[in-house]
Amino acid sequence: xxxxxxxxxxxxxxxxxxxxxxxxxxxxxxxxxxxxxxxxxxxxxxxxxxxxxxxxxxxxxxxxxxxxxxxxxxxxxxxxxxxxxxxxxxxxxxxxxxxxxxxxxxxxxxxxxxxxxxxxxxxxxxxxxxxxxxxxxxxxxxxxxxxxxxxxxxxxxxxxxxxxxxxxxxxxxxxxxxxxxxxxxxxxxxxxxxxxxxxxxxxxxxxxxxxxxxxxxxxxxxxxxxx
Numbered sequence: 553x554x555x556x557x558x559x560x561x562x563x564x565x566x567x568x569x570x571x572x573x574x575x576x577x578x579x580x581x582x583x584x585x586x587x588x589x590x591x592x593x594x595x596x597x598x599x600x601x602x603x604x605x606x607x608x609x610x611x612x613x614x615x616x617x618x619x620x621x622x623x624x625x626x627x628x629x630x631x632x633x634x635x636x637x638x639x640x641x642x643x644x645x646x647x648x649x650x651x652x653x654x655x656x657x658x659x660x661x662x663x664x665x666x667x668x669x670x671x672x673x674x675x676x677x678x679x680x681x682x683x684x685x686x687x688x689x690x691x692x693x694x695x696x697x698x699x700x701x702x703x704x705x706x707x708x709x710x711x712x713x714x715x716x717x718x719x720x721x722x723x724x725x726x727x728x729x730x731x732x733x734x735x736x737x738x739x740x741x742x743x744x745x746x747x748x749x750x751x752x753x754x755x756x757x758x759x760x761x762x763x764x765x766x767x768x769x770x771x772x773x774x775x776x777x778x779x
Contacts, residue, residue: 554660555738555774556712560723561666561673564742566642566680574638578631579623587622591615596667600698607693608667640675644682651763652685658771663688665708665721667698688712700731720774722766726750740766
């Protein structure tokens, strides 16, 4: 069978840069958005290593409090709601829909796999106009742990009635690809601007600078030819 292609969502399919005006208004600089999301990822990984589970929305809210303290800003509920609402209405990168269309037309099965809560993930994918491309929109909530814990990828594969060897993850984060490959999946690293591969991990067989490059390689590699 052809591999099932799973896609990370935030910073892979969806552009967090659209939040920059909101962060500039609240914090006085758009760089606060990068500070915040880096803290989100750090807190998510820490809770995972400690064997605890907090959903991604709670982690994002906690990271927002830390960011506000770092910048000496007092956050109102309106500010928090603006950022949370912005996360649910992120635009897709321009290269995403055409590449997904190519893969769907080629006959590949595709799913989304995200740290976001099920409700947030559905809202994000619907707003971005990408829902029709995905057979399933899967959240780590089903595994009660966060990426890159192996349980996430194992649970996702089982939910698709597939083995690890049947799965490939496309992501713009080296740590996510490393987690998937550790669970036996194939990986495809999307090297968006500012994202580089971590030399501590074995490289996946597919690395591309755009989603179009990744799609071309996946179609050539993972699509089982008609017999």
